Amino acid sequence: MVGQDEIVKRLQSYVKSRNLPHLLFSGPPGVGKTASAIAVAKELFGDTWTNNFTELNASDERGIDVVRNKIKNFARTSPLGEADFKIIFLDEADALTSDAQSALRRTMEKYTSNCRFILSCNYSSKIIDPIQSRCAVYRFGPISLEAIEQRIAHIAKIEGLEVNDEGMEAIKYVSMGDMRKAINALQAAGLLDKKVDMEAIYQITATARPEEIGSLIDLALDGDFIGARTKLDTLLINQGLSGEDIIIQIHRTMFDKSIPDILKVKLMDRIGEIDFRLTEGANERIQLEALLAYFVLAGKGNDS
C-alpha cells in the first residue's frame, strides 16, 4: 500500500506540467480523496477554479440521465479563462448504477481535449472495468495516527487552540483514522473552549472513554452482571450516549481484548446481532443487558 505522500507528489507534478490523466481515487472515507481533487483544481486553475471544476455527488445523482445530460454537457463545453481543460469530479462514483457508468465511457474519451474526470470511490471493485481501464487508479490507504496528530497540532496552532496530550489521544481515538472526523472534533471542541481536553472531545463526539467501555466488558466477563449494568446505566443516562454509540465502541474495544479468537468471534457475532436489533428499533437497555448476560456466560466458559 502506497502512502498518501507519494500520491500527493505525483499530483503535484501533474499540476506543474499542467496535464492530468483521468484519475480514480479509491479508499475509505476521510483519507483525502475529495481534498486532493479540490486541491488539484485550485492549483491548476487558480482564481477561476470554480468555473472549471464541477463536483457531482454520485450518490445523490446516480442515474443514467445525469450522465447523458448534465455531465456530457459540462464535458463538451470549452474551459473558461486560461485553463486548458476542466475537471469533473464524481464523488462516490461507486454509487453510480452500472448503466450510468457505461454511459460515461465514451464521454470520457471523446472530450479529453476539454475535460478530465476524477472519480472517487470506497471500493474500486464497484467501478466497471471499462472505466478503470480509462483511469489511472490511486489507492488511498488509511491515514496513520501520527499523521493525524501532526495535522491536528498544525491546525490547532493556526486557530490558536491549546490541545493537551490527553485531548490529542482522545482525538486520535475518535478519528478512527478518518481525518475529517478528527478535524470536526477539534473544531467543535474549540468552539466551546480554547483549551481542548479529553472530556470535551469525548462529550462532543458522543463517545465514552475507552477505559469505561473496557471496564464494562471486563465486569461482564468476570461475572459481575449487576456491576456491569450499573456501568451501562451511567453511560446511557448520565453521559447521554445512545445504545448504538455504545455498541460500536464495544465492537472496537473487543479487538484489543486478549481472549481466545474463537470466543472473540462468538462475542462479535452476538454484538452484531444486538447492533442490528438496535437499528431495528429495539429497546437499547434490554438489548444491551442481554448482551452483557451473554458476556457473563461466555466468561464462565459455559458457553457452548
Add this chain to the structure above:
Amino acid sequence: MTEKPTEWAEKYRPKNLTEIAGHRTIINDLVSWANKWETGVPKDKALIFYGKPGVGKTSAAYALAYQMEWDVIELNASDQRTAGIIQKVAGSASRMGTFDGTSGRRLIILDEADNLHGNYDRGGARAIISVVKGTSQPVILIANEYYQMDPALRLACKPVQFRTINSTTIVSALKAICKNEGIMVGVGVIETIADSANGDLRSAINDLQAMSIGKHELEVDDIITAPRDVKETVFKLMDHVFKAADMRSAQQAAWQVDESPDNLINWIDENLPIGYKDAHDMAAGYFQLARADLFLGRVRRRQNYGLWRYASLLMTGGVSAVRTHSHSGYNKYQAPQFWRKLGQTRAKRNIRDSLAGKIGGICHVSGAYARTDLIWFFKHLMKSKVHSVGLAAELKLNPDEIAFLMDTKPTTKKVGKIYDEAQQLIKDEIEHDIEVFGGFGKEKTEKMQVNSLLEFNGTKGTGGTEGTDEKDGTEGIDETDVSHTDVDNADSVATEKKNQSSLFDF
C-alpha cells in the same frame, strides 16, 4: 504552454489498421469485408466486435473507416438510444446513398451495444435490428459482453471476438510511446506496467502516462498507480484466512484488499472447500460464512452499511478462528465460478423469460407462472405438426424461442421452416385485416409495430403519409430492398411520432 495537454490513450489511438496492436487475423478479415462493400452489399452487413475493455475494438472500427475513407456515424451509451433516435440517426444514414452516386460509404458504429438501458433506451434493441436488416451501409456493433446482447440482434450480425493483447505486444507499444515522448525508462518498468495491465492496452498507456507526466526518466519505484485486477491480492488474502496463525492477520489482510464485503464473500465461498479439507473445519467455516451472509442481507435490505463490519469480521476472522487443524501446503485458489456460470446461461434464461412473457400475455397469467407451470405444456404443443406454426404465429415467436420450445438449436432447418411459415401466416392475416377494414392507416401501423416483435416484410401502401422522406429512402437502392425500406420508413414514422419530444433531447 506550447502544446495542449493530451491524453495519451487518445493521442496514440491508431489511425490506420496497420498501427493496431495485435489482432492480425481480424484485421485481414476486416479489410476483405470492407473491400466487399466497395463493390456492393455483402451478405454480412453488420459485425459485432466483442471483447474486454482496452483491447482495440473501437480503435479498429475507426481505423477501418479512416483507411477506407468512409464517413463515420457513431451512437454510444452516452447518447440516448430509444427506437426513435436510432431510426433517425443510424436508420437514415444506413439507407441513404450518397448524392454524387460514387463510393463514399458511411460506417455506422453502435458502441456499447450491450448496454441498452431498459427504460431510457426503450425499443433500442429492436430498432438496431431493423437498422441492421435494412442497411445498405456497413454497420459495426461494439460490446464487452456478447451474451448480454439481445439474441435476435446476435443472430442478425457476424461476431468478431477481440482477445486480450499479450504483454509482449503491449511492451512494444509502450516502448514506441516512450521513444516518441522522449522518456528514458529503467529496466523492468515497461514490463511491470504491461504485466499488470492483463491484456488491456489502454490501461497500460494510462498507467505509463500517469507516472511520466512531468518526468523524463522512469524507474520501477515510480509505479504507484494501483493494479486494476484485485485477483492477486485476493489470493493472498485467501492464504491469510485459511492458514494464518491468528484472526487478526486475516482481518488486516482483508483491509488491504480493495473488495467490498459483498464481493469478497463470493471469493471466500468459492475457496473455502479448497482451503479447509477437514469436514469439521469446513462445516464450522461455512457456519461463519452463513452468519456473515446474514449481515450482508441485512445491509442490503436496510441500507445500513454499519453492519458490514460484522460481515467482514465473520467471513475473514471468523472463518479463520474456527479452524481446528492446520492446513498447510499450496492451494490452487480460483475466482468465483457461480456468477460466471450464471453469465454463461444468461442467454438461455433470457430466451426463457421472454417466452414466458409472451405466453403470460396471451394466457393472462404472470410471467413467473407461465415459466414454471405453462412452458412445458407449450413445449408439448410445439411437437405437434398441426399446432406448431399457428402457435409460433400467435405468440410471434422468434427462432430462438421456437428452438427453446423444441429443445434444439435455432439454426436447424425445422426451426427455420416453422418460423418462415409463421411469418407468412402473420402476413396473410394482416393483409386480410387490411381488406376487411379497408386501408392501412397510421394508427394501424403503430398498432402493428407493437404486435410484431421482430419484423414484418412486404406490406405496402404506407407511403402516402410520408412523401419526401420516402423518396430519399428509396433512392439508389436496388429493387429487392425497396419493400424493406418501405417498412422501415413506416416504422420510423410511427416511432418518431411517439418519441417526438425526445428527438430534440438528442
